[in-house]
Structures are given as structure tokens and as C-alpha cells.
Amino acid sequence: MAMSAEQAVEVLRAAGEPTRLRILALLAREELAVLELCRVLDQSQPRVSRHLKLLAEAGLVERFPDGAWVFYRLLTGREAGALVAQALALIDPADPVLLRDAERLDAVRAEREAEAGEYFARNAARWDEIRSLYVSEADVEAAILAAAGPGPFRRMIDLGTGAGRMLTLLGPHAERALGLDLSQQMLNIARSRVARAGLDRCELRHGDIFGTGLPGQSADLVVVHQVLHYLGDPAAALREAARLVAEGGRLLIVDFAPHALEFLREQHQHRRLGFSEAEMNRWLAEAGLAEIAAVELPPIRDGGLTVKIWSAVRPSARQRSAA
Structure with missing residues (x-):
């Protein structure tokens, strides 16, 4: 079902802020924990959490607790998600801010994978x-x-x-x-x-x-x-x-x-x-x-x-x- 003009404005208003757009671009790559987003964005947890709350209220992201951690991921398959995907597709892939975020996310991933690799190597025999x-x-x-x-x-x-x-x-x-x-x-x-x-x-x-x-x-x-x-x-x-x-x-x-x-x-x-x-x-x-x-x-x-x-x-x- 198509969105009304008012709903579209609400979605665009939620996404139309630099940090929130960066968050959406990161979550388009994978689901992330709040603390991982803080590391990539180099912002405090309260500030990042406020942005995530606004995005969740607009129906753009999904929040799901997992033990003591909280993860977020994009909500796909809805009109709001399609609108955000179109907005992200219009951004220059060479945008320096988003490139820097992507590099930091790659560093977080590499650290995560290195720790996992060491764990598997250490415990493979048992x-x-x-x-x-x-x-x-x-x-x-x-x-x-x-x-x-x-x-x-x-x-x-x-x-x-x-x-x-x-x-x-x-x-x-x-x-x-x-x-x-x-x-x-x-x-x-x-x-x-x-x-x-x-x-x-x-x-x-x-x-x-x-x-x-x-x-x-x-x-x-x-x-x-x-x-x-x-x-x-x-x-x-x-x-x-x-x-x-x-x-x-x-x-x-x-x-x-x-x-x-x-x-x-x-x-x-x-x-x-x-x-x-x-x-x-x-x-x-x-x-x-x-x-x-x-x-x-x-x-x-x-x-x-x-x-x-x-x-x-x-x-x-x-x-x-x-x-």
C-alpha cells in the first residue's frame, strides 16, 4: 500500500539528518549493535541511541535486544524502507563521510573476525x-x-x-x-x-x-x-x-x-x-x-x-x- 504525502514527509524528516543518514547507510550493510555504531560514528551512546529511537519510531529500523546487547537493522519490504533505499542509492559512493564510516565498519568487522579466528584456532581440537x-x-x-x-x-x-x-x-x-x-x-x-x-x-x-x-x-x-x-x-x-x-x-x-x-x-x-x-x-x-x-x-x-x-x-x- 502506498504512503500518504504526510507519511512520506515523516519518513524523510526522520532520515533527513546527517547522523541518522549515516546510521541508515551503515545498517544497509549489516545489523549492528549500539556500541558498534558508537565506535563507527565516534559519538556517545546517548546521542546515537536518540537517533536510533527516532528512526525506529519512523518505522525505518528495527530494535531487538539480544541478552545484554541491543541490535538494530533496517526494516525492509515496506514503502518507507523502499524510500530510504532510493535515497541511499542517490548518494555519491565516493562521499568522504560515508567512505570513512565504511572504513571504520570494516575495521570493526576485521577485529571481530580476528578474535573469532583466534578462538576457532585455539579450540579447534576440542x-x-x-x-x-x-x-x-x-x-x-x-x-x-x-x-x-x-x-x-x-x-x-x-x-x-x-x-x-x-x-x-x-x-x-x-x-x-x-x-x-x-x-x-x-x-x-x-x-x-x-x-x-x-x-x-x-x-x-x-x-x-x-x-x-x-x-x-x-x-x-x-x-x-x-x-x-x-x-x-x-x-x-x-x-x-x-x-x-x-x-x-x-x-x-x-x-x-x-x-x-x-x-x-x-x-x-x-x-x-x-x-x-x-x-x-x-x-x-x-x-x-x-x-x-x-x-x-x-x-x-x-x-x-x-x-x-x-x-x-x-x-x-x-x-x-x-x-
Whole structure:
């Protein structure tokens, strides 16, 4: 539905201030925490928070608490968001202020990625041990097998494969399997594990979940296992994963329900403290997937983590036309 002239003026008024326009340009790149925006903008938290409040009231950004942190992201798919996108597209890419902001954001990202890389390198050899502190892996794996179905799968892709457990769990049901990860230490462990399992149809590559470079709709099973909570833009990673799902194929997302264990952020590089069902369902639907379902596995002890397994299917052209 189109906006009224009065609504358009309100949107433009909210965006029409230098700091708020800079914030919108940054959030167009990825969702960010308040303190990260303060670092990039070099402004105080109260000042940045006031600007964010005005943008949220105008329906341009979405605020969502995540444990002790608060994140913001652009609201897309609405007339106000489309108007802001058009305004940002008109700005000279060489604008010095926005270029400086982009460079500072890149520095924040690089710092975040360096810390994560050091963490993964330090803990790669005992990755399964760390995971087992929080959830019953046997129960999770049984639920993953049930959600994936019996196969056989023509091609399986495991994004952020880590130590390769999903390859050894699901690979026997796949004609071909591919695992991607950015950590060479993790890939080395995965190669050893896959070789010990005798899975000669499994390939391991160094690759980025945000830009895999793989052909679209090329796998009938795509798995993202305990990866999204580490990422700066989980929605973008999910879109790339969904892009790889063939018609009739399935995407499995395994991650945590919302929780308040801040030490996972402080000590284990978790960026997001879980995902709500509404948030995940929206992302999956926006990525063109259907038949969305979720299985919840409670923690093995009080104060632990609830694991959720989301599954969704890419409908065939016939199903889409029938709908």
C-alpha cells in the first residue's frame, strides 16, 4: 500500500539528518549493535541511541535486544524502507563521510573476525568437547536425522562445516557432499574425520558462507549447523544458504533458542544469543522457502541452552503456481 504525502514527509524528516543518514547507510550493510555504531560514528551512546529511537519510531529500523546487547537493522519490504533505499542509492559512493564510516565498519568487522579466528584456532581440537558442555549431542543428531529425512540426497552442502560432524552424520545418505568453512584448522580436523569415516564422496573447501560461489539450487539438502550465532549478518547467510536449495530440496538450520548466557558472547565469540522462532520463520519465508517447521530440544541441565532445528523446503514451480 502506498504512503500518504504526510507519511512520506515523516519518513524523510526522520532520515533527513546527517547522523541518522549515516546510521541508515551503515545498517544497509549489516545489523549492528549500539556500541558498534558508537565506535563507527565516534559519538556517545546517548546521542546515537536518540537517533536510533527516532528512526525506529519512523518505522525505518528495527530494535531487538539480544541478552545484554541491543541490535538494530533496517526494516525492509515496506514503502518507507523502499524510500530510504532510493535515497541511499542517490548518494555519491565516493562521499568522504560515508567512505570513512565504511572504513571504520570494516575495521570493526576485521577485529571481530580476528578474535573469532583466534578462538576457532585455539579450540579447534576440542570443538566437540566445548559443544557437549551445553547440549546432548546424541539427541540433537537424532533430531537432525529425522528432520533431514532418509534420503538419498543427490548433493548435500554443509555451510560452516567446522569439525565435519554433519558430513559424517548425513554424508552416508548423500551421493555427493561438500563442506565449506573459513577456518583451515577446522577443515583439517574435518578432513581427518571424513577420511576415518570412509566417506570418499565428501569434498572439503575453504569458503565463505556469505558468498559461496556455488551454483544456485544445486543441492537437495543444505545444512547450517551451529553457525548463525557467530555471524554479523545471519539473515544474509541464511539467504545464501536458501539460494543453494534445489526445488523440492530442504534447508536445515540448527541453532539456539534465545537465552541469556552472556559468557558465551564474552568467552566463546557468540555474537547472537539465539534466535526466536518468529525471526527465523520470517527469514525463511522471505528467502522463498515453505513448509517451515521447528523442533525444540530442551537443555540437559537447568540454565543450559535450548537447541532448535528449523527445516524448510523450496517449493516446485507447480506448487508455487498452485498457491
